[in-house]
Amino acid sequence: xxxxxxxxxxxxxxxxxxxxxxxxxxxxxxxxxxxxxxxxxxxxxxxxxxxxxxxxxxxxxxxxxxxxxxxxxxxxxxxxxxxxxxxxxxxxxxxxxxxxxxxxxxxxxxxxxxxxxxxxxxxxxxxxxxxxxxxxxxxxxxxxxxxxxxxxxxxxxxxxxxxxxxxxxxxxxxxxxxxxxxxxxxxxxxxxxxxxxxxxxxxxxxxxxxxxxxxxxxxxxxxxxxxxxxxxxxxxxxxxxxxxxxxxxxxxxxxxxxxxxxxxxxxxxxxxxxxxxxxxxxxxxxxxxxxxxxxxxxxxxxxxxxxxxxxxxxxxxxxxxxxxxxxxxxxxxxxxxxxxxxxxxxxxxxxxxxxxxxxxxxxxxxxxxxxxxxxxxxxxxxxxxxxxxxxxxxxxxxxxxxxxxxxxxxxxxxxxxxxxxxxxxxxxxxx
Numbered sequence: 001x002x003x004x005x006x007x008x009x010x011x012x013x014x015x016x017x018x019x020x021x022x023x024x025x026x027x028x029x030x031x032x033x034x035x036x037x038x039x040x041x042x043x044x045x046x047x048x049x050x051x052x053x054x055x056x057x058x059x060x061x062x063x064x065x066x067x068x069x070x071x072x073x074x075x076x077x078x079x080x081x082x083x084x085x086x087x088x089x090x091x092x093x094x095x096x097x098x099x100x101x102x103x104x105x106x107x108x109x110x111x112x113x114x115x116x117x118x119x120x121x122x123x124x125x126x127x128x129x130x131x132x133x134x135x136x137x138x139x140x141x142x143x144x145x146x147x148x149x150x151x152x153x154x155x156x157x158x159x160x161x162x163x164x165x166x167x168x169x170x171x172x173x174x175x176x177x178x179x180x181x182x183x184x185x186x187x188x189x190x191x192x193x194x195x196x197x198x199x200x201x202x203x204x205x206x207x208x209x210x211x212x213x214x215x216x217x218x219x220x221x222x223x224x225x226x227x228x229x230x231x232x233x234x235x236x237x238x239x240x241x242x243x244x245x246x247x248x249x250x251x252x253x254x255x256x257x258x259x260x261x262x263x264x265x266x267x268x269x270x271x272x273x274x275x276x277x278x279x280x281x282x283x284x285x286x287x288x289x290x291x292x293x294x295x296x297x298x299x300x301x302x303x304x305x306x307x308x309x310x311x312x313x314x315x316x317x318x319x320x321x322x323x324x325x326x327x328x329x330x331x332x333x334x335x336x337x338x339x340x341x342x343x344x345x346x347x348x349x350x351x352x353x354x355x356x357x358x359x360x361x362x363x364x365x366x367x368x369x370x371x372x373x374x375x376x377x378x379x380x381x382x383x384x385x386x387x388x389x390x391x392x393x394x395x396x397x398x399x400x401x402x403x404x405x406x407x408x409x410x411x412x413x414x415x416x417x418x419x420x421x422x423x424x425x426x427x428x429x430x431x
Contacts, residue, residue, distance in 0.1 A: 154226060154295050158192040160202055161217040161225045161295075167325065168216070170209040170298060174199035182207035182298045185326045187229050189295035192218055205297030226295055231409065232265040234273050234289035243420070245386075247272035247283040254282055254386045255420045262419075264409060265291055277420060278342065278384070278392045279331065279407045299325075299414065313353065314379035314429060318397045321349045327412045329405045334359065342393050345405040345412060346381065349395065355428055361393040368428040373417065376425045382417055383424040390423060 153159055162168040162184040171178040174196075182204075184190060190204035190211075200213045217225055239259050244251040247269060254277065257263065263275040263284065268291065272283045330339025336348050343364055347357040357364050365383045376382060378398040383390045394404030396417060405412050 153223065154189065154230060154293060156189060156191050159218070159222045159226060160190045160192040160200065161222045161229070162186055162188045162190070162211075162215065163217045163225075164215050166323070167299075168211050170202070170204075170207050170211055172209055174201070174210040178210070181209040182300045184211060184298045185296060187225070187295075187326070188297055189226060189229075190216075190298065192216070206300050207298040230293045230295055232291060233262045233294050234265050234275055234284065234291050236261045236263070236284075236289055238288040241284055241288050243275075243277060244283045247274070251283070252387050254280075255384065257284075257420050258416075258418050261416065263289070264407070276407045276409065277386075278404070279329070280386065280391070314377060317349065317353055317429070318378045318395070318403075320352060321395050321397065321403050322414075324412050325403070325414065329408050329411045331408075340405050340412075342405045346393050346395060350428065353429070357428075362390050364393055365390050365424055365426060368426040369430075371425045371427050373422045373425045376417070377427075379429050381426045381428060382422050383426065384420050385423040396425070 164184075164186050167183040167185050168188075169180055170182040170184055172181050173179075184202075184204055184207075188204065190202040192200050192202055194201040195213055195218075198213055199210045200216050200218075201210055202208070202216075236257050236259055241257040241259075241261075242253045243255050243257055245254055263277065266274040266276055266281050268274075268286065269283075271286050273286050273289055273291065274281055274283055276282075324336045324345075327337060328339040329341060330344075331341050332344070333339040333341055334344035334348050336345070340348060343357075343359050343361045346364060347359055350357050357367060361383060364381065368381070371380065373382065376396040378396060380396045382394045382396050382402050384392040384394070392404070394402035394415070394417075397403050397414070400417050401414055402417050402419075403412065403414050406415070
């Protein structure tokens with residue numbers, strides 16, 4: 001009788017401990033949520049819960065209760081005493097039912113917590129700093145995301161767009177009487193480094209200086225304008241890129257373009273890129289160019305000024321030619337403001353200086369004195385061809401650069417004299 005009372009008392013104690021066991025069994029899931037696990041120092045640091053568990057196990061062994069197999073009714077206690085097995089079995093079933101009920105309750109709470117926590121749903125069970133690092137992107141994914149964000153704004157962090165009819169002056173300091181260090185053409189882009197109510201400190205191309213904030217688009221208006229202006233360019237990555245009339249290696253080579261030059265892209269067609277060569281559409285191998293979307297940038301004063309030994313008329317002619325930088329290209333046109341083609345632009349510039357030229361690049365190449373391209377001075381004419389004949393003309397402005405009416409997209413622009421292979425140079429001004 002005394003043995004049966006002890007067994008009943010033990011079963012009651014186990015029933016009381018069941019909720020605590022259930023809570024303890026869920027601790028590992030909860031600990032992963034932003035918790036650091038600290039290892040104990042040894043047997044001396046055992047918790048009170050562990051000690052109780054050991055005492056409970058010892059007591060269970062003293063009264064011959066069911067062991068690890070109690071849920072199936074097996075084990076040594078069940079073999080030796082059927083009455084003990086029956087009593088312990090009932091307690092075991094009750095404990096398991098309580099565990100299942102409590103387990104369901106905990107699961108429901110966890111499910112509700114997950115629904116209420118989007119961050120946990122995204123990162124998983126753990127929300128500690130270690131878990132956040134584990135759930136983060138790889139280095140390659142971050143680099144890809146950075147490039148995407150960068151390209152979305154054409155490489156600018158704080159984009160500015162020149163909102164002028166011609167050129168926006170860039171000065172060395174934030175004052176109207178400060179020295180000019182460059183010009184930001186109409187619709188050209190810049191990085192806005194800082195600004196106040198009147199001036200913006202910008203960087204564009206090789207120019208760093210200050211512009212009037214009144215004539216600069218920033219923020220959302222700048223980005224919207226840039227989306228309209230961005231041009232896809234092909235950057236030459238080989239020493240002498242062959243430009244062909246058709247998209248195959250059997251096609252004739254029209255000209256050669258040196259490393260570092262840029263050609264405006266019309267379309268990418270498989271292994272070939274269709275580009276604009278002034279007012280013609282030609283082809284280059286995609287293997288030897290890098291294609292990207294870009295915005296125009298500032299012009300340095302070095303590109304606008306000339307060295308010693310150049311006559312005043314040459315300087316004045318080049319300066320006059322640059323006043324129409326960015327103006328439209330119109331095939332067959334001769335208007336410096338409304339639009340002109342390459343030869344129409346040249347004849348209109350020279351007309352101001354008393355020189356009459358025909359409206360044809362081929363015909364203009366027959367005027368004046370033929371010189372070497374290396375001997376060209378500001379104001380001389382540089383001619384380009386397509387392999388068969390001359391089809392384009394530009395004005396040399398010094399510093400290895402020319403100004404010309406290029407094509408309908410870019411209009412009147414400045415290029416390197418070797419942006420394509422020159423075929424002839426002519427001196428019109430005799431001084």
